[in-house]
Amino acid sequence: xxxxxxxxxxxxxxxxxxxxxxxxPISEHNRLYWYRQTLGQGPEFLTYFQNEAQLEKSRLLSDxxxxxxxxxxxxxxxxxxxxxxxxxxxxxxxxxxGPGTQYFGPGTRLLVL
Amino acid sequence: GQQLNQSPQSMxxxxxxxxxxxxxxxxxxxxxxxxxxDPGEGPVLLIALYKAGELTSNGRLTAQFGITRKDSFLNIxxxxxxxxxxxxxxxxxxxxxxxxxxFGKGTKLSVKP
Numbered sequence: 001x002x003x004x005x006x007x008x009x010x011x012x013x014x015x016x017x018x019x020x021x022x023x024x025p026i027s028e029h030n031r032l033y034w035y036r037q038t039l040g041q042g043p044e045f046l047t048y049f050q051n052e053a054q055l056e057k058s059r060l061l062s063d064x065x066x067x068x069x070x071x072x073x074x075x076x077x078x079x080x081x082x083x084x085x086x087x088x089x090x091x092x093x094x095x096x097x098g099p100g101t102q103y104f105g106p107g108t109r110l111l112v113l
Numbered sequence: 114g115q116q117l118n119q120s121p122q123s124m125x126x127x128x129x130x131x132x133x134x135x136x137x138x139x140x141x142x143x144x145x146x147x148x149x150x151d152p153g154e155g156p157v158l159l160i161a162l163y164k165a166g167e168l169t170s171n172g173r174l175t176a177q178f179g180i181t182r183k184d185s186f187l188n189i190x191x192x193x194x195x196x197x198x199x200x201x202x203x204x205x206x207x208x209x210x211x212x213x214x215x216f217g218k219g220t221k222l223s224v225k226p
Contacts, residue, residue, distance in 0.1 A: 042218055043203075043216050045214065048213075101144075
């Protein structure tokens with residue numbers, strides 16, 4: 001399967017801990033996006049990369065969040081000092097060229113206790 | 114922020130019935146996408162629309178990009194039990210971010226055999 005993959009699929013952590021998620025996009029896709037989805041809502045945009053460059057960040061991405069895509073391939077999303085409000089599904093998507101058609105991974109479900 | 118109004122919020126139908134759902138906005142969109150999401154999984158792309166007036170089919174699914182560029186609908190014909198899930202519309206705002214897809218809140222479809 002050459003779709004978008006995410007790891008881990010599930011993460012339970014205690015409040016105050018740091019967590020890191022990984023996303024591997026579809027191999028030829030140069031754009032990579034992170035979204036957050038809470039129960040009963042649609043995904044909300046967090047940030048996106050074109051190759052290595054992080055081109056946009058949402059106001060939802062507080063200073064406790066950082067994302068990287070060091071070699072223009074996989075990306076990591078780190079949350080420092082997690083809070084219970086960070087509990088959500090974190091989705092990664094990728095696209096080729098423009099923003100048009102984004103393909104999503106299976107998501108990482110985070111639960112902060 | 115920008116919003117997509119998706120309706121209905123939920124539908125409970127008999128197997129074999131046709132389904133229609135739509136998204137509207139007060140803003141103009143360049144792209145409309147329809148996704149289906151199963152519990153605990155990421156959204157799966159169903160149909161992508163790129164031009165006003167475009168009508169596109171994918172099997173039993175048909176979607177249209179509204180002429181005003183402010184709305185889109187998705188029809189499912191002859192529904193089957195595996196159509197159960199949450200359907201999201203998403204769009205790229207005209208003149209907006211190059212990365213940001215805006216999502217509706219979803220239509221939850223339940224099918225009674």
